[in-house]
Amino acid sequence: MAAASLIMAPIGPTPRMPGHAPCRARCVVRGSLQGAVVNSRTEWLTSCAVLSSKVAAQVPHSTNGYVAPAAAPRGAVLDLVPTRGINGSASNLPQPLRIADLCPAPVHGSELRVAYQGVPGAYSEKAAGKAYPGCDAVPCDQFEVAFQAVENWITDRAVLPVENSLGGSIHRNYDLMLRHRLHIVGEVQLPVHHCLLALPGVRKEDITRVISHPQALAQCEHTITRMGLSVVREAFDDTAGAAEHVAAHGLRDTAAIASSRAAELYGMEVLADGIQDDCGNMTRFVMLAREPIVPRTDRPFKTSIVFAHGKEGTSVLFKVLSAFAFRDISLTKIESRPHRPIRPVEDANHGTSAKQFEYMFYVDFQASLADPRVQNALAEVQEFTSFLRVLGSYPMDMTPITHN
Ligand SMILES: O=C(O)C(=O)C[C@]1(C(=O)O)C=C[C@@H](O)C=C1
Secondary structure (H helix, E strand, O other), rough: OOHHHHHOOOOOOOOOOOOOOOOOEEEEEOOOOOEEEEEHHHHHOOOOOOOOOOOOOOOOOOEEOEOOOOOOOOOOEEEEEEEOOOOOOOOOOOOOOHHHHHOOOOOOOOOOOEEEOOOOHHHHHHHHHHHOOEEEEEEOOOHHHHHHHHHHHOOEEEEEEEEOOOOOEEEEHHHHHHOOEEEEEEEEEEEOOEEEEEEEEOOOOOOOOEOOHHHHEEEHHHHHHHOOOOEEEEEOOOOOHHHHHHHHHHOOOOOEEEEEHHHHHHHEHHHEEEEOOOOOOOEEEEEEEEEOOOOOOOOOOEEEEEEEOOOOOOOOOHHHHHHHHHOOEEEEEEEEEEEEEEEEEEOOOEEEEEEEEEEEEEEEOOOOOOOOOHHHHHHHHHHOOOOOEEEEEEEEEEEOOOOO
């Protein structure tokens, strides 16, 4: 266990943030409901509020790492600032903690609050329900906000997409996992079945524009072309948000790619069903928490790590991968992301100097951190690398997938 505890050490629990409310705090609703105080969870949900951040260094024209759409401002935006002390008093002075504030996050199921990116009807909301049946799914307007919601004790978990069988990795979430101190505690795979939605009475011939999440547009690219629609495609924050936008603005020349649940929620009609380019279209989501779970060996586990090449020496990537191969540990995924600083490379023979990208490597493998083979492999990997972090060791999603 020595290797594992050494590696896990820098990722301690996230402290409860002073000045932030525990889960059931009252919150200020901004936007069109500015100044209103949400008194109950029901009011919160019916206001269809979307958690919004004061994200430091936020890129103004980029959402989810994609080029921003010409999106309408959200109607109601929920800020993370509590209006009252944690005990409900009107004072801004720090209030003493009560027993209730110290209650651990509820275990699996009811009352667990789970952050997801998007609005109700988004696939991520469905993934949150699959991961934690009966949970309170809390919509967030950006991935970053979902991370902050967990870190600041607004929610107990976040469920976020990391890869899709057609579109590949959702890089933004890989970068955010590195920047934040949350732990992967599980994964869920969700079949993604897209529909083309329009306002009631609108025909396919009326449509000149299709809007959706960039991943959804990419997943339906060929089908939309094959349907012979002469449309421009525009990126939107999330699939259900695109449907909500068409409905809210009465856009009769615009269709949205979203789920059939989004159609029901926003009063849209399904013009075409199952428009994803592959009927096996699937997105993998990870569940994130403030604390890691205790790894076990009595069921299939996956472990996700990230490391940086960094140290001098050759064949680092080869050596790292060999550490797993020699121990018969199957890798399920490897992803590389550029990160700063870019390294200057001198060529002594030609007297030139060039700059080379440095990378973070994300690796998933099919074994538990409690397995001695994994602990030995990681101890070895630490020898070759300048940075190593275990993002989580968690049960694999083994539920049979049914595509409808
Ligand atoms: O927009 C949504 O509905 C989402 O949940 C986001 C998202 C994604 O980020 O990939 C999730 C699943 C689908 O692959 C399409 C979009």
